[in-house]
Amino acid sequence: KQFHLGMFEIGRALGKGKFGRVYLARERQSGFICALKVLFKNEIQQGRIEKQVTREIEIQTHLRHPNILQLYGHFHDSKRIFLILEFAGKGELYKHLRKENRFPERKAAQYVTQMASALRHLHRKHIIHRDIKPENILVGIYGEIKMSDFGWSVHAPSGRRLTQCGTLDYLPPEMVDPRRYDKCYDEKVDLWALGVLMYEFLVGEAPFEDTPVMTQRRIAKADMTIPSFVSPEARDLISKLLVLDPDKRIPLVDVQQHPWVIKHCCKDEKEKSE
Numbered sequence: 001k002q003f004h005l006g007m008f009e010i011g012r013a014l015g016k017g018k019f020g021r022v023y024l025a026r027e028r029q030s031g032f033i034c035a036l037k038v039l040f041k042n043e044i045q046q047g048r049i050e051k052q053v054t055r056e057i058e059i060q061t062h063l064r065h066p067n068i069l070q071l072y073g074h075f076h077d078s079k080r081i082f083l084i085l086e087f088a089g090k091g092e093l094y095k096h097l098r099k100e101n102r103f104p105e106r107k108a109a110q111y112v113t114q115m116a117s118a119l120r121h122l123h124r125k126h127i128i129h130r131d132i133k134p135e136n137i138l139v140g141i142y143g144e145i146k147m148s149d150f151g152w153s154v155h156a157p158s159g160r161r162l163t164q165c166g167t168l169d170y171l172p173p174e175m176v177d178p179r180r181y182d183k184c185y186d187e188k189v190d191l192w193a194l195g196v197l198m199y200e201f202l203v204g205e206a207p208f209e210d211t212p213v214m215t216q217r218r219i220a221k222a223d224m225t226i227p228s229f230v231s232p233e234a235r236d237l238i239s240k241l242l243v244l245d246p247d248k249r250i251p252l253v254d255v256q257q258h259p260w261v262i263k264h265c266c267k268d269e270k271e272k273s274e
């Protein structure tokens with residue numbers, strides 16, 4: 001299906017990402033609402049992220065999952081590349097997290113199980129996201145989360161390039177500790193990142209947040225403290241995700257069966273037990 005700019009009515013600018021702007025847009029013919037992400041070719045060339053952009057398009061076009069932001073198509077003109085993306089009505093998750101400081105356990109559990117479901121979809125296709133963090137998650141109109149920004153995802157196993165990574169907070173031990181590079185298992189890096197994300201949802205800051213050098217040291221030793229206001233069940237799941245040995249991290253299917261998730265997510269279970 002061929003797309004071009006004239007097919008869309010451009011609405012308000014939703015915001016600016018690192019490499020482009022995002023606009024609300026409506027496809028004239030059908031009235032379909034979407035988000036148009038505009039990337040400037042010269043910025044992409046300068047940022048040497050052409051490969052990431054093509055990978056984002058390639059990967060996201062073939063993914064269909066309620067918790068993964070859909071890429072409907074793309075087109076370009078002489079200066080710009082346009083990504084036609086699903087519109088997530090409630091915007092960026094990290095803005096909600098900063099505003100609320102931290103999420104109630106019930107909301108955090110729903111987000112964690114939705115992330116686990118999306119990651120299982122990715123891993124089944126041997127895709128790892130590699131850049132899971134609140135900044136790369138959007139919220140749909142029903143409060144469901146939408147994983148986005150696949151610029152960093154790769155087909156496992158992958159050659160690693162840490163040079164352009166953003167924050168260190170979400171890197172797993174096998175990527176910060178040279179002695180563990182050989183165990184650079186791919187899919188399992190997303191399990192670690194899910195643990196960091198869950199901690200940040202519940203505590204309001206990342207578990208190893210520190211100066212860059214200290215963050216790497218603390219990650220390499222899984223050196224974190226979980227505040228006492230975090231429930232024992234949540235503490236248990238965090239400690240099963242933030243495990244140094246990638247092989248020993250709890251599998252995604254078991255994350256979704258964990259008592260903390262069952263307690264908060266499967267209301268019919270709760271009604272049964274009451």
Ligand SMILES: COc1cccc(-c2nc(Nc3cc(C)[nH]n3)cc3ccccc23)c1
Pocket residue numbers: 014015016017022035037069085086087088089090091092138
């Ligand atoms: C930097 O702030 C940015 C950047 C990009 C998008 C938003 C934003 N996005 C969306 N939804 C989206 C975005 C995409 C690609 N699909 N659906 C909704 C919003 C609502 C309020 C404020 C901001 C919003 C912000």
